[in-house]
Amino acid sequence: xxxxxxxxxxxxxxxxxxxxxxxxxxxxxxxxxxxxxGDGFAIAPSATQVFSPVDAVVDFVFKTNHAVGLKTEDGKxxxxxxxxxxxxxxxxxxxxxxxxxxxxxxxxxxxxIDFDLIKELVPSTDIILIFTSGEACKVNxxxxxVEAQQENIVELTK
Numbered sequence: 001x002x003x004x005x006x007x008x009x010x011x012x013x014x015x016x017x018x019x020x021x022x023x024x025x026x027x028x029x030x031x032x033x034x035x036x037x038g039d040g041f042a043i044a045p046s047a048t049q050v051f052s053p054v055d056a057v058v059d060f061v062f063k064t065n066h067a068v069g070l071k072t073e074d075g076k077x078x079x080x081x082x083x084x085x086x087x088x089x090x091x092x093x094x095x096x097x098x099x100x101x102x103x104x105x106x107x108x109x110x111x112x113i114d115f116d117l118i119k120e121l122v123p124s125t126d127i128i129l130i131f132t133s134g135e136a137c138k139v140n141x142x143x144x145x146v147e148a149q150q151e152n153i154v155e156l157t158k
Contacts, residue, residue: 014106015150016053016080017127019045023139028124029084037079039137040130041154043146050080050111050127051148052104062087065094068110069132077133082113084124093118107149134158 015021024040027033032040052070059069059077066086070078082094093114098104115125131137135156146153 012054012151013154013156014051014053015043015146015148015153016110016129017043017045017050018047018146018148019043019127021139021142021144021146021153022126023142024128024130024137026142027084027126027128029128032081032084032128032130038130038132039135040079040128041137041139042126042128045113045115045125045127046145047148048113048115049109049148050082050113052106052108052110053129054078055105056103058098058100058102058104060100061096061098064089064091065096065111066091068096068098070104075133076131076135079128079130079132080110081128081130082111083118083122083126083128085122086118089118089121131156 022042025033027042054072056070056072059071067081095112097109119125138155
């Protein structure tokens, strides 16, 4: 507890959520699995919160709170999309803790999701992260458990 105020900032990119990490090609949606929007990865969630994986500006929060766009100072654009077909829920089960244009720090809470409410209503509750600015993404330990804000989960190349 005493180390709380001496917390060292993590470098680079960290996991936005707790759960099981998987390669983007395992996502149950062709738009994501075929990398039409870009490369990335997914997390089958084990907790209800999604955190910022980087220091960034919130580029947009989709009006149904199921998707968030982030832009880093060095130009990376990141889409965090929760679930497949979740737009059809019209926001039911999603709470946003951010707004367009807001600066966020790595580890800031972005969204809270009631997965118990939505899991029977959609084909997948995967938290999908896409690098829409063109980075290639390699998952370091596919199908392994990760914690929220865990480092070294992926390797990025341009």
